[in-house]
Amino acid sequence: MALLSENTRLSSTGSYALEMDGVARHFGALVALSDINMKIAAGERRAVLGSNGAGKTTLFNAVTGDFDCTYGRIRFFGEDITTIPAHDRIRRGLRRTYQISQLFDGLTILQSVYLACRGVSRRRFSLLRPRDRDANMEQARSILMAVHLYDDADLQVATLSHGRKRQLEIAFALAGAPRFILFDEPAAGLSPTERRDLVAILGALPSHIGYVIIEHDLDVALRVSEYVSMMHNGRVFKEGTPEEIENDAEVQAIYLGDGHG
Structure with missing residues (x-):
């Protein structure tokens, strides 16, 4: 059997693998996610960046079904999966890794x-x-x-x-x-050599498999992504190409620090 069979890059209703419309997640009075609107094309490689507590992992948990959405809808290749159990999302081709190894x-x-x-x-x-x-x-x-x-x-x-x-x-x-993978901080704790190996592995994945990567190592994240969504206080506050994000003065001030470059 081949590693992975080729899947269509187009859903039945459009070209998006993953769509989030007004997604919110509340924990009592705590608003962890608020009005997340995001469209990710089939085969796209996207980075989601932000400081600790920005809502990145909560966003993954909402997409995979580990957490229910308080508000909003999530579609996977055109199908509304907002209320579908996590194991059924896996059977539809959605995968993820976790910050803590489960082996x-x-x-x-x-x-x-x-x-x-x-x-x-x-x-x-x-x-x-x-x-x-x-x-x-x-x-x-x-x-x-x-x-x-x-x-x-x-x-x-x-x-x-x-x-x-x-x-x-x-x-x-x-x-x-x-069909689509969510990588939650895959470079955490890796040596420089292991980071280079990780970049090579992600870069060699079949082109029809899209992914979103959460990563604190910005050098890794910006090298393996085509587009970047920056999160802050549970919201997406800025998006752009890796070059635009890296050179954005506000992003540098908040996330990258004066010494980045």
Whole structure:
């Protein structure tokens, strides 16, 4: 099986993979998100930046269904998914990674990715062991090539460095046939060499797979994105290309600091 089958870049109603219309999330009196309006094209690579508490991860949680929206609507390739359970959003091709690693420490890398592929397949409840030419096993090996873990396939997850574990999380997000991925701070805690590897992995993803990346490492975020949405106090306050955002005086003053450049 190929790593990922080609998906149409157009939804039935337009060219957007992800649309948020007036999305808000309240926690009692706390307004974590307010009137988020965002349209992200199929295949687009978008960065969402902002200081701690700006609402970035809450936005991801609303898109994936981990949190309900207090107000607003979310559409995924033209389909309203606002009230669809999180597991059904996964089956529609939406994936995400998390800030805190959630891995199978007792398994090998290959076994872990195989289970991730099996978990989103039609045969996920089968008790049969995989055959030599099992499609999920073939896809797992292909994914390990894509995330630079193929040579370490037989290593136990518990023995991996932090950076290798972050690469494994990306492998999980590629399981099945993802149409769009949300990356939540994938460069957190990585060394300079591991950051360069991460940029290479994201840059080599199939062009039909779009993603949004939350990242505090601005050098990484601006290198792997085509467009940037800046958040502040639960709202989107500025958007533009990486070059426009990097050179914007207000953004530099608030987020980048006087020494950036």
